[in-house]
Amino acid sequence: MIPECLVVEVGVRGDDCPLATATREVPVVVDARPPQLRADGYALLQFSAPADDRLADALDDDDRIRYLHRSRVDGRDNYRCLSKHPCVVHELVSVGLVVESLTYRAGDARIRGAVVGHDVLEGVMDRAGETVGVSLQRVYPLGDDDDHPVATRWDLTERQEAALRTAFEMGYFDVPRRTDAAAVAGALGISKSAFLERLRRAERTLAERMFG
Incomplete structure (x- = not known):
């Protein structure tokens, strides 16, 4: 062992x-x-x-x-x-x-x-x-906890996890921000509105898990 x-x-x-x-x-x-x-x-x-x-x-x-x-x-x-x-x-x-x-x-x-x-x-x-x-x-x-994928652990969809991960890696959550929603959406290959919707859904899911 x-x-x-x-x-x-x-x-x-x-x-x-x-x-x-x-x-x-x-x-x-x-x-x-x-x-x-x-x-x-x-x-x-x-x-x-x-x-x-x-x-x-x-x-x-x-x-x-x-x-x-x-x-x-x-x-x-x-x-x-x-x-x-x-x-x-x-x-x-x-x-x-x-x-x-x-x-x-x-x-x-x-x-x-x-x-x-x-x-x-x-x-x-x-x-x-x-x-x-x-x-x-x-x-x-x-x-x-690392033995389970992030999406499974937090009840996120794969697309929501990708949106969160890409936004984090590109500095969208930094203060001040190093990028904007349009740039993250471009990296994901989706529209800005689609990215923001996935981000809001992911944030709500995380909040529900944290605060019940």
């Missing part, structure tokens, strides 16, 4: 993988599953983003992408494809990082995962230090 499991958040800046390249060209937020490295050297990519034909075109024009498939559900595009370009996340996985979430925005990536024990953490930190553009953002012990 391992004594401790740690949550690790890593930022990646300047990666040249297909998803990073595509989000530099198209202002959308891409939520990806951890890439699966196959025996033939290709990585299986599965990811989703707000519906935007420009993203599909950018990926389709990338010579490193093979067998791109897109399906649209409730205003979001779900993608599957193969990539022959190695991803930075593989470097961290190889030394013990268990990736739980992976988000691309404006060419940068945010990786959240877990490591089992401080020895593995040291290996991840060493590899992050050796890899250009990779920085360790946060480390903290995994608690019981």
